[in-house]
Amino acid sequence: MVEVKEETIRSTLDKVIRNLQSSESKLVSFTKKMESINPLHFFEAGLHLHMERSFWMSTLDDFTLVGLGNAYTITAESGVSGLDKNWNTVLTNAVIHNPYKVPGTGISAIGGMDFDPEKPRSDLWDAFSKNELRIPIFMLLVNEEASYLTVTVLVTGKDDPDRIDQILTEQEEWLVSYQAKKQQKPTIIDKKEIEPEQWRKLVQQTTSYISESSLEKVVLARELRLTFSEKIGITKALKDLMESQPTSYIFAYEKDQNCFIGATPERLVKVEHNELLSTCLAGTAPRGKTENEDSELGYQLLHDQKNLEEHNFVVQMIRKSIEEFCVDMQIPDKPVLYKLRNLQHLYTPVRGLFQEGYSIFDVIKKLHPTPALGGEPTEEAITYIREYELLDRGWYGAPFGWVDSYQNGEFAVAIRSGLIQGNKASLFAGCGVVKDSDPQAEFEETRIKFLPMLNILGG
Template sequence: MIEIKEDQLASLLNGAIEQLQAEDDRRLVSFTKKIATTNPLQFFEAAKHIFENRTFWTSSSQMLWLTGVGNAFEMGADKSRFEVIEAAWNKMLNEAYIHNPYEVPGTGIVALGGMSFDPINAQTELWKKFRPSQFRVPEFLLTKYNSSYYLTINVCVRKNDHAKQLAEELRQIEQKLLLGQKVPDDILHIVDESEMDPEKWMDIVRQATDEIRNQHVEKIVLARELRLTFNRHAEISSILNNLLKTQPNSYIFAYEIGDDCFVGATPERLVKVEKNKLLSTCLAGTAPRGKTEEEDMKISEALLNDEKNRQEHDFVVQMIKHGIKDYCTEMTIPEVPVVRPFKNLQHLYTPVTAQLRDGFTILDIIKQLHPTPALGGSPKAESLAFIREHELLDRGWYGAPIGWMDSSNNGEFAVAIRSALIQKNQASLFAGCGVVKDSDPQSEYEETKIKLLPMLTVLGG
């Protein structure tokens, strides 16, 4: 990684251009500066008519906000996706010109993206724009960290580029983005709704319980899809705004590719790494919220003492423990979970903390953890084999890691549940549940209906 101390964007661009030898050589230049207060959603909306691709992310604590627009550098992989992405990321960073005087997570060169749940499964037309693994470094990135705001400009330069002219073009776009645009108050109305026959889906649950009773597998997670048609094209910034209002303590994300946008509000962190400190969380075992405080407390206590949910939760705890033990030191895991409440649901929750060993990255951890038993099952290979054979949908990026990583080895990924793929005036919503030997198909179906609520509510349902 080449650290540059130039103060001016034009000087930085010129220095990179002068180092290029051949006309087809390219070099990524990254310039970060501190800026005045800027609304991340209005920045996102202002980019709608300038760039095709936008990305949005907030951490569950809302301490970190990332709004990326445009595409300065892209990494994708269909096979060996962790190794291919890691190699491309490291090569790009080693050659990049970076001006970033701030030691702030989410500044400098930041790649945002995600991956599919199962790259072996055949991809359908629904997810044709989303590769099995896909990350991009945005051309403009707005970062809000605590109460400070930063703007990073990323651009690939060529030998024949003119530094001052390019810098001026970038500044003009910057001014439009920082002015922002008001987020529309878009109220969608659902005009059509379709889903797989519930009886057919529940029959697959019955097949899964038979598989478990025959001791071929301990747990299988089954998902289903709900397809909606709206009265007009959906406004992504409006959907994000409504998710921010209605889903506190969740990761709010959007990854847009042209007219398709994968968006969601997930409560489930997969892993966070900051200065080699690792945090993963086990969030499995689900119950609804009560209508009164007293009812809420009773449901919470019942969840904490429910054998099926505790077993489901422990699958995840043990998997994370064994998955990261060779990559970390100083691992700490509480002996019993607590109940963590969210807007519509409450979950069993156990945090896992550790110190990441030198030489390993967040991608190494993701490779070990995905898919967790909360989204795939246990054992991993056997549950995935059942899902591939019986589940009648293409999960795409649903249930898979989505997040970001930066040039200072910080990063955070969540599990993309409570999510939807928006396509103009249509959307596919996804929800799943963990099937164990005593699962009741009707109860599991009702649980997926509850899990669809966060997205359904903001989409006019």
């Protein structure tokens, strides 16, 4: 990775292109500080330039990334390790101008991966690679202090730097000046539970299997299919998620007229300035209709032995998974409540100092899938899900997030999510099945977990 100082994008392009053979290519990235930019206006503007869009927002950290266009896409059939290797190869050959080095600037990528790469793919996820990171042409970072715009292009020795600079300048002027128009929610004209009776039977079958095997828990997911009166506006959906889920990670990723979108409360891992943070979010209760009822439900959750044991199991799993990457680990003795609009969870942060020689992908490989999304023991649970679950999860329940050229990054577990396809949407939700689980109760729990996405889409 070559760092360039005191340059303009035009002079950087000229210098790089002159030193390339006609058949060679290289990524060139240029970051500058901007006046305040509304990330949703910027996101909507990309639609009118026919650019595939990506979005990440950590609401609690006041940190938003908006990616437009595709300078380079990194994929890997060999899993997370292959993604890590290919990402580093790209960075090694890149030229970067970035005097700020703020997390999310320089060359940054947004992407996700399959929950289970060995699960046969259905038509639903045809557009998505099993592991993919996209480096946008335009990446906007908006944090609590400022806005930054990173422009990244792949150039060859045959390219004309003046022409590239002209195109990028015209596009940038359009993007930063665009004012999005108000959008309306479309009307749901059909709502279909996918194989509800078969799903309940699967829960019953699973309880019997758990009673007779070494499995303790299996997380089973299902799909709700919606049809709308018109095409769904992604910008409107993001705006409503930001307003209704103020303690979540808001994300979206467009691919070939499809958009994977959601608001998840569950961080998998964050690395910033060599500090690592993972969190356990396991144990769930509904929110109360009154303040007293809400407090009582929260109190019961904090003192429920079953939920506390399951929560502690996940905390210890996280500790064991990341201790080889960290020193000075810090884990609270007891969980606290993490309240969302529709649900409240038991929450425990796990922190440590990230050691040199590792990347965020090493941690992802260790942590995914968590017991909260797979089951216990993990390997046996995933094998069971692969064989019996009625749903192709695709990117649902898997790591989704971002990484930059300075080894900063953050990935969340992509739950409370859906796949939008024009005027249709598939929503996904799961629950942990144990030997005493009641199929109807589990079915109702997934209905509650559909609500964050269902509500913002007009359900």
